[in-house]
Amino acid sequence: MFWAALFDFFCIPFIVFISFMIILSAVNKSVGVRRAYVKLLLKIFEFGRLSIESAAKERQKLVGDTIFNNSQERKLDEINLSFCKKTGRTIPTTNGNTLISRDSVLLPTSNEPAASDIESPPKDEEMRFNLEKCLDYIKAGVESIIEDEVTSRFEAEELKSWNLLTRTNRHYEFISWKITLIWMTGFAVRYFILMPLRVFVCFVGVVWLTVCTAIVGYIKDGEYKRRMVDQVLGHCFSVLSSAISAVIYYHNVENRPTNGICVANHTSPIDVLVLMCDKTYSLIGQRHGGFLGLLQRALARASPHIWFERGEARDRHAVAERLKQHVSNPNNPPILIFPEGTCINNTSVMQFKKGSFEVGGVIYPVAIKYDPRFGDAFWNSSKYSMMQYLYMMMTSWAIVCDVWYLPPMYRQEGESAIDFANRVKSVIAKQGGLVDLVWDGQLKRMKPKKEWRELQQVEFAKRLKGD
CATH class of the missing domain: 1.20.5 (Single alpha-helices involved in coiled-coils or other helix-helix interfaces)
Incomplete structure (x- = not known):
């Protein structure tokens, strides 16, 4: 009798709630609770x-x-x-903190040194040493030690005010009895009510996505299947968005991608969820195992995606060829690409890889900006596993973000792929209120390129000579 009563008290309301949520997602309706x-x-x-x-x-x-x-x-x-x-x-200031304004010293200006910069060593009588010429480098080095412009982009964004989470601050919760009471209440709500409910919703959403995509996968290719895929993926991702209490505001929907390539700044894997709630996209990326691999296999049953093995993904020619084949088919959904290649903490946009800008055709830029007050959406993959990241998402208050669809852009005549990528990056950064940086996001995992160090050595030698 006790277990039956417990089941009636907890499980039946859960089942009713999930059923109601799935019905609302299927008809694309919201009651405004979030x-x-x-x-x-x-x-x-x-x-x-x-x-x-x-x-x-x-x-x-x-x-x-x-x-x-x-x-x-x-x-x-x-x-x-x-x-x-x-x-x-x-x-400039960000989050109320003064930032150091740097000169162009120590910035990656090119991938390869120019032939004119590599000269034979000067003769002794031609060398005119000026100590002051090296002061800019000393200044830039000290500034980087005080506040590194690169590695700070791979840490959680600093908040202007406390959001009642001890992961963002550890000494405010006991500042007064009122704050302590609110913090303790919030802790109980997040860990004992929201988290179990969100885990249950996530489980139901993944199962629902797997079942629906498997069924749709048996439908014959054509216009009817494409419409079914749009509807099914739309309400499946809407259910999954409930698992993190996502509140998403879409702007300029008249610029929503219809085909071609869609590029966006990258903060976390939930960028895909945020965009797929509004529009169906094809995805390109490396095959994964575990939770991400489960979602990849489910999506591949219903719509065309491009997944690579680890070794194959390094073959740029193979990647570009499959990308061109996908874009050339007008029946395929727009393909979603994150040109940064890694997650940045949503304060800036870092170097875009040029590969997706060499394919040709239309590029649809999309800017995504998360509100860090409700929860940090940034995934530091070198510090947290996917399961740890999901745990942090489900114990945050919510995930709130804005999405801006920007007008389509085309590569201009005589414009290199690198210049086109930088132009698109600049537009995304400006719209999202992000800092436009020239650094490669892969500095998160590796040392600066040898070519960059050599360029700075050449520049330093030129300054010492008094050129």
Whole structure:
């Protein structure tokens, strides 16, 4: 009797809820619960911010540092203003922190050194050594030690205010009894209500996706199958988005891709989920095992995708050829590509690989920007496994993001693939409010290229000679 009562109390409401959610997803309807939940969270975060600021002011009064801190801040502002007036340069800020404004020293300007830069060693009488010529390099090196422009893009984005998660801050939860009560309540809600529910929804969503794609896979190729795939994948990914309480805002939907190649900045594997909730895409990438491999095999049953083995993926010619074949078929969905090749923490856009821009045809840029207040969507694959990442997603408040569909872009006459890639990257960065960086995202896993070091050595030698 006890177990039957327990089943009735927990399992039946779960089953009813999931059935209701699947029905809503199938008819593409929403009752607005997640958006109302996000609005409530914003009010709680604002209350927490005000409480923390109030407690900080009280603490400053107790130690008598208020006047000193204000005078120091004014003095720092005066120094920054004087620096800007003298040099004509600005000191950009992000998340309330001052960033170092670097010159073009130590930036990768080319993949190969020019022939004119490689000269024979100068004669002794031609060498004019000036100590001041190396100061720019010393300055750039010290600045990189203080705040590295590259490796900081592979860490969680710093928040302006605390979001009641101890993974983003460890000393605010006990600042007052009100904040402590809210934090403890939030912890209980996230771990004992939301997390079990989200795990259950994720399990149901994966099973539902596997079953639906298997059934659709038996339908004969044609217009009817394409319509069925769009509907089935749309509501399957809508169910999966509930597992992370995703709230997605789509902008400029008139620019939504119809064919060709769609490129977007890359933050995490859920970028695919975010975009597939609104439009069906074909995917290209390396074959995986485990959870990702299960999803890859399920998707391949219903629609055309390009999956490579690890060794095959390194063959650029084979990749480009299969990509051209896919794009040349007007019946295929647009293929989704993340040209950065790795996940960046959603504060910047790093170097785009040129391969997808050499194929030709139309490029549809898409900018994705996550709101870090509700949860950090960035996946640091060198630090967390996929299961650890999913655990962090399911114990966050929610995943909230904006998606901008940008006008289609074409390669101009005489424009190289690298220049075209940089032009597309710049448009995405500007729309998403991201920093446009020239560095290769693979620096996350490997050392700088030998060619980059040689270029800087040549440049340094030229400065020492007084050129």
